[in-house]
Each structure stands twice: as structure tokens, then as C-alpha cells.
Amino acid sequence: MATGSFRVLLRAEIKPGMAEDFERTWLDVGTGVTGHPANLGQWLMRSDEDEHVYYILSEWVDEPSFREFEQSDQHLEHRTRLHPYRSGGAMWTMTVVHALDKPRAVTG
Template sequence: MLLRIRISPGHEAEFEKLWAEHAETVRGFPDNHGQQLLRTRGRPGDYTVLTDWTDEPSFRAFEHSPQQQAYLTRLWAIRAGGEMQLLDVVRGLSPATTSEA
């Protein structure tokens, strides 16, 4: 899942703290396989959230969970806009391994 989100000016630090706290909750869902918060360079209020889920039904179950709904209530107060996209992995590549000399 990819979420692009715009945060109202002056609320960036608040959002980053809120996201970090909620990320610990998300980590507890067994079908979540990781997440990242990225900020667009040169645009302080523009963020991208990437999360990896087992499948769409598990993501949708999380999306309707009380934990997510509580987070969204707080987020919407500082959010200026955004969009969500569900993505399918077409191909994956693991990082190259390096050997020590």
C-alpha cells in the first residue's frame, strides 16, 4: 500500500511523532510485513507511507480496526490532502550481499 499525504504547514513534527507512535501499533498486526515513512525532498509537508501486507483482505481488516480509526481521527485534524494506492508486487529483488575480505 502506498499513501501520499500532505500535512498542513506547521504540523510536520506533530505528524512524524504521531506516525511513529502508530507505527508501533501497526507492527503488532501479524499480516504487516514492514512500513516506511518518506518525506519529499524540498517539500516539508509532503510524505509517502509504504506498508507491506500479506494481502488486501488483511490490509482492509487493519484499515477498519479500532486502532487505525483512532489514528485517522487524529491525523485528519492535521492533514491537508492525499491519496492511497494499493499495489501488486510484480517482481522483487533482495539486496546484494557483500563478502568481507
């Protein structure tokens, strides 16, 4: 995790009965995000409190690179394919200011 990297957190509310299709489609279109040179990875997580709520976290080298991707045809296609499964959601952006990596175990 790079200090100064830019994170995007999406909250996606998925229509009842569509979670499996949403997950499959997210995996299908995911390379459209992770294939971008400025993307450092992304993660799909399901809420433990509400089975219809998912969170998508993506990491970018910086905000301008994310904003460039956000305006691209690639991102529009990504959103278009996922939109039928969603009933709502929200987006937050943030910059990593400090990172504490877990120390690696020393083997002897």
C-alpha cells in the first residue's frame, strides 16, 4: 500500500435475488479497472449486516489518474453492465496519509 495513493470506496445496494449475477458480472468487467495502468488493485466485499450491500474498494496511484479513468469509455461500459443489479449506492474518495504494514515473520 503506497502512502499518497488514492482510494475509492463504493457502496452498492443490490436488488434482491441478483447478488450472484452481480458478483459474476463484477468479476467479468473487473479487468477493465485493474487493467488501467494507474490502478493498484480492487476488492469486492459483501456486508455482514446486510446481504444486499456490497463495498468495492479500488486503489489508484493518484486522484488525477482515477478521474481520467472515471471519464473513460471503459468506465462507462463497466458502470453500464453493473447498473441493472443496483438499487442504490454511494461513493467516497480518500488519500492514504499513513500506512502501517504488518511485519513479516522471521523464520530461523
